[in-house]
Amino acid sequence: MDWQAFALSLRLAAVTTAILLAVAVPLAALIVLGRGRWLAAVEALATLPMVLPPTVLGFFLLVMLGPRTAFGRGIAALLGHPLAFSFDGLVVGSVIYSLPFAVQPLVAGFASVDTALVDAARLLGAGPVRLVSSILIPLARRSLLAAIVLSFLHTIGEFGVVLMLGGDIPGATRTLSIVLYDQVENFDYAAAGRTALLLLGLSAMALIAIYSTSRNRGITRRA
Numbered sequence: 001m002d003w004q005a006f007a008l009s010l011r012l013a014a015v016t017t018a019i020l021l022a023v024a025v026p027l028a029a030l031i032v033l034g035r036g037r038w039l040a041a042v043e044a045l046a047t048l049p050m051v052l053p054p055t056v057l058g059f060f061l062l063v064m065l066g067p068r069t070a071f072g073r074g075i076a077a078l079l080g081h082p083l084a085f086s087f088d089g090l091v092v093g094s095v096i097y098s099l100p101f102a103v104q105p106l107v108a109g110f111a112s113v114d115t116a117l118v119d120a121a122r123l124l125g126a127g128p129v130r131l132v133s134s135i136l137i138p139l140a141r142r143s144l145l146a147a148i149v150l151s152f153l154h155t156i157g158e159f160g161v162v163l164m165l166g167g168d169i170p171g172a173t174r175t176l177s178i179v180l181y182d183q184v185e186n187f188d189y190a191a192a193g194r195t196a197l198l199l200l201g202l203s204a205m206a207l208i209a210i211y212s213t214s215r216n217r218g219i220t221r222r223a
Contacts, residue, residue: 001194002179009175012087013155016094020102020151023095025144028106029132033118043107050100058164061093065165085167090175093165094155101150109143110136142210149206157199 031043049057065083066072076082083089113136121135137144159177166173168182176195183192 005179016155017151024102032110054160058161090166093161098154102147105143105146109140
């Protein structure tokens with residue numbers, strides 16, 4: 001087992017999930033609470049990475065973040081290194097690629113909150129931040145948990161964006177999905193099986209945690 005790649009994958013998933021929460025919660029609240037036709041375009045853009053082939057997204061990001069563009073050169077001058085083929089670049093790519101998996105559960109959860117409660121809070125003078133923190137998030141906890149778990153697992157298992165944007169640099173951009181690809185390419189099916197089982201186990205345990213929490217909450221309410 002490549003424990004260095006395992007640790008890097010966990011680190012990438014944790015950093016990406018934290019950033020996604022900071023972005024997705026206000027974005028989902030804006031989509032649900034906002035008014036205007038332009039919000040449909042915002043939601044479409046936030047969902048686009050879900051339907052876009054990962055290699056296509058990875059290619060566009062590679063070009064944009066590389067030295068061929070003014071933006072890429074500016075970022076490199078600011079950070080002292082280009083974002084392409086670096087851990088920071090993987091974070092940027094992972095945040096964009098996994099954004100729908102954070103936004104969509106939150107949009108569904110926030111939209112399910114009784115509008116009467118939201119309207120009452122507004123009448124009492126609650127601003128957008130108070131509405132989100134005191135009404136939407138507490139009443140959509142399961143959606144928040146789903147967004148966290150889906151974002152984390154989607155980042156752990158992503159391959160196309162990671163390969164296109166980060167390559168296969170040990171200790172810097174080599175994640176478990178890249179390790180699995182390398183093992184299969186080298187016909188090391190025994191090692192590939194162990195890596196695949198580890199990824200499968202992580203996904204299964206996380207999903208069981210979500211459904212167990214939901215089931216226990218339902219049992220508690222009925223009791």
